[in-house]
Amino acid sequence: MQVMNRLRQLDAYPKINEDFYSRTLSGGVITLVSTIMMVLLFFSELALFLHPMTESELIVDTSRGETLQINFDVTFPALACSILSLDAMDISGEQHLDVKHNIIKKRIDSQGNVIETRPDGIGAPLIEKPLQRHGGRLEHNETYCGSCFGAEQADDECCNNCEEVREAYRKKGWALTNPDLIDQCKREGFLQKIKEEEGEGCNIYGSIEVNKVAGNFHFAPGKSFQHSNMHVHDLLAFQKESFNVSHKIHKLSFGAHFPGVINPLDDVEQTQQTATGMYQYFIKVVPTVYTDIRGHKILTNQVSMGLELSFILYMQVNMCLLMQHAYISVDLTKRI
Structure with missing residues (x-):
């Protein structure tokens, strides 16, 4: 008191x-x-x-040998997950074909409902008593070594599932024209699986690490490989004349998130109106260092973009040229 x-x-x-x-x-x-x-x-x-104001300052980026993380979340309502692949390449000649690491695919029905979610490359069924490389069936206590059907690069190389056979063919630059003639693909029901997923869509999301130089990455149907210095996709196994690459980009970012970042491709949606064609997004990536009021730094990137729609006739010899895809070209500006 x-x-x-x-x-x-x-x-x-x-x-x-x-x-x-x-x-x-x-x-x-x-x-x-x-x-x-x-x-x-x-x-x-x-x-x-x-709500502090953001001040911009331009400086020369002298860094070398760094990598760039690309984060994406894209839905293709008319492309099944079993035929959708992701490739990345840059001007230095480095290529990442049919990327599967850190990639998740969701099978979706025509209404957009999720049917199944799994990491890419996971989910092939087990094969009982498959055909050995020497021609006989797998016996008890015998180590399985499947044939690569002429695509092996060493005498002791084994292809134990359909995916490994397709990968061996890709490295050789060959097209897999009839999977039913491949024991592994026939036993795993490769073509049957494609038929069962007919009419489905795919939501693919994850991230990839690429060199911090100009390049491109693209989503496309078919298994990709190099042939006569050309990047091509093997579409013969899918027995279709055209593919619908309509898509919606939910998220597409480069590097870490920072306050106020604007990603111009977020929520962009494109509907294919013709039988053939491809969508090309041209992106300018600006390396950015974001420093907050406490002095914490975030190494990230900002982007600007343009869109081009091309209508292209396709050729078919022993392979199909890459015609129908969502193609994203990345160019890095050497400034922060």
């Missing part, structure tokens, strides 16, 4: 007797206006403190 009394007596501005001052209208107006201005200034400064 004694403490409260002392607090009441505490006054930074000693009072004077009322006989020595008088209240006026102008003084009241000045007091009111001053109070309002102080309140407005307080909230103005508080808003500036809570």
Whole structure:
């Protein structure tokens, strides 16, 4: 109680007797206006403190040998997951064909409902008593070594499932024209699986690491490989004349997220109106260092983009040229 009394007596501005001052209208107006201005200034400064302005500064990027992480989430409502692949390549000649690491695929029905979710490359059925490389069937306590059907690069190389046979063919630059003639593909029901997924779509998402140089990555049907210095996709096994590459890009970013980042391709949707064609997105990537008010730095990127739609006739010899795809070309500006 004694403490409260002392607090009441505490006054930074000693009072004077009322006989020595008088209240006026102008003084009241000045007091009111001053109070309002102080309140407005307080909230103005508080808003500036809570929402700091971002200042930009351009400097030369002298870094070398770094990598770029590309994060994506794209839905193809008319392409089944079993035929959809992702490739990346750059001007240095490095290629990542049929990328599967850190990639997740969701099978979706015509209504967009999820049927199945699994990491890419996972889910092939087990094969009982498959055909050995030497021609006989797998016997008890015998190690399985499947034939690569002429595509092996060493005498002791084995292809134990359909995917490994297709990969061996890809490395050779060969097209797999009839999977039913391949023991592994026949036993795994490769063509049957494609037929069962007819009419389905695919949501593919994840991230890839590429060199921090100009290049491109694309989503396309078929198994990709190099043939006569050309990048081609083997579509013969799917027994279709055309593919619908309509798509919606839910998310596409380069590097880590930072406050205020704008990704121009987020929520972009394209519907294919013709039997053939491809969508090309041209992206300018600007390496960025974001520093917050506490001095923490985030190494990331900003992007700008353009879109081009091409209508192309396709050729078929022993392979199909890459014609129908969503093609994203990336160019890096050497500035931050």
